[in-house]
Amino acid sequence: MDQHQEHAPHTEHVDSVKTYALVLLALLAATILTAFVATLDLGPLNIIVALGIAVVKMLLVALFFMHVRYSTNLTRLVIVGGMLWLAILLLLSFVDFGTRGAIGVLGR
Amino acid sequence: MASEAHHLETLALREQFNTEEQQKDASTLGMWVFLITEIMFFGGMFLAYTIYRTTFPNVFGIASSSLNLPIGATNTCVLLLSSFTMVMAVRAAQLGQQKMIIFFLIITMLFGFAFLGIKAYEWTEKFEEHHVPAQAAFHLDGVTGPDQQGHAKLFFSLYFAMTGLHALHMVVGVSILAFIIWQTARGTYSAKYFTPVDIAGLYWHFVDVVWIFLFPLFYLIDRHLPK
Numbered sequence: 600m601d602q603h604q605e606h607a608p609h610t611e612h613v614d615s616v617k618t619y620a621l622v623l624l625a626l627l628a629a630t631i632l633t634a635f636v637a638t639l640d641l642g643p644l645n646i647i648v649a650l651g652i653a654v655v656k657m658l659l660v661a662l663f664f665m666h667v668r669y670s671t672n673l674t675r676l677v678i679v680g681g682m683l684w685l686a687i688l689l690l691l692s693f694v695d696f697g698t699r700g701a702i703g704v705l706g707r
Numbered sequence: 708m709a710s711e712a713h714h715l716e717t718l719a720l721r722e723q724f725n726t727e728e729q730q731k732d733a734s735t736l737g738m739w740v741f742l743i744t745e746i747m748f749f750g751g752m753f754l755a756y757t758i759y760r761t762t763f764p765n766v767f768g769i770a771s772s773s774l775n776l777p778i779g780a781t782n783t784c785v786l787l788l789s790s791f792t793m794v795m796a797v798r799a800a801q802l803g804q805q806k807m808i809i810f811f812l813i814i815t816m817l818f819g820f821a822f823l824g825i826k827a828y829e830w831t832e833k834f835e836e837h838h839v840p841a842q843a844a845f846h847l848d849g850v851t852g853p854d855q856q857g858h859a860k861l862f863f864s865l866y867f868a869m870t871g872l873h874a875l876h877m878v879v880g881v882s883i884l885a886f887i888i889w890q891t892a893r894g895t896y897s898a899k900y901f902t903p904v905d906i907a908g909l910y911w912h913f914v915d916v917v918w919i920f921l922f923p924l925f926y927l928i929d930r931h932l933p934k
Contacts, residue, residue, distance in 0.1 A: 611801045611898075613798060613801045613802065614798065616795070616798070619791060619794050619795065619798070620791070622791075623787060623788070623790075623791040626787045626790075627784055627787055630780060630783045630784055630787065630922075631780075633922075633923055633927065634776065634780050634926075634927065637923070637926075637927035637930040637931065638930050638931050639931055640931040640932075641931075645927075645929075645931070646928075649923035649924075649927055650920075650923065652923070653919050653920050653922075653923050656916075656919045657916050657919055657920070660790060660912050660915060660916050660919070661912075661916070663794075664790050664791075664793070664794045664908070664912045664915075665908070665909055665912045665913075666905075670735070671732050671735075671736070673732070673736060674732070674735055674736050674739050677736060677739050677740060677743065678739055678743070680743075681739075681742075681743030681746055681747075682746075684743075684747065685746055685747065685750045688747065688750050688751070688754060689750065689753075689754055689757070692754050692758070693757070693758075696758055696761075
């Protein structure tokens with residue numbers, strides 16, 4: 600992850616079948632885990648655990664299957680930037696939606 | 708590039724790039740930019756979902772529990788398996804094993820068809836249960852309050868819109884795989900040049916990631932509550 604590979608000579612990073620198989624097993628296990636945890640009453644934690652597991656699965660797919668581990672820094676920057684825009688879309692909308700009625704609106 | 712042999716010009720290095728590595732990095736970056744637009748596209752729907760879910764939490768919980776969990780979980784596993792076979796196809800491409808590319812891509816396509824088949828069965832179930840918002844006979848059991856059938860319709864509208872959009876991406880993905888299989892069979896790809904296999908993989912995994920979020924958000928709300 601921390602290796603600076605952009606100046607290294609071009610070599611394809613070929614992961615082992617074992618690596619991919621372990622990632623697959625982890626993904627399948629996480630799916631069973633999230634379906635099981637949903638049957639427990641954790642109160643507000645239910646959604647946090649469900650989304651947390653989904654994020655872990657997303658990271659596994661992105662880092663290993665989509666080879667983000669070996670991506671150039673520019674590609675990584677674009678991905679993180681995209682996530683930031685998604686966060687803006689979601690967070691600002693929630694702030695708007697959550698505070699409606701909390702403050703008076705002139706003329707209404 | 709030799710101009711006397713245009714049809715034989717290797718795709719490994721087009722003239723506007725300095726190195727093969729630069730060309731591949733440009734393709735990968737371009738695909739990611741496209742995927743970011745897809746993330747924003749789905750993001751708007753996830754936003755609508757979240758706002759309606761927080762507004763009508765009880766109805767969404769009841770409606771979610773009416774979905775077929777074993778089917779949904781099975782489909783999740785089918786997609787994860789397809790992502791595994793997809794990455795194995797890319798790995799075969801890296802190693803220049805053309806037959807293995809075709810083998811793994813065909814398996815990936817079959818998983819894709821399996822997913823769509825299971826999805827079609829699941830949607831048919833919804834029609835039979837009168838859980839399709841457009842149906843005049845729409846009715847969700849356990850929902851009794853004023854306007855709550857309408858709120859249940861909202862849940863199922865989002866369900867069909869988002870799983871439908873996802874399924875559309877699966878159809879596109881399967882078509883892309885068919886094209887890549889055809890190209891591989893023609894001998895287009897080698898260990899030196901297989902960018903389209905790689906890029907198709909990125910698309911396929913992205914569609915998988917969308918489902919990774921759709922599954923808990925639609926199928927797993929309030930599963931612990933007594934029916």
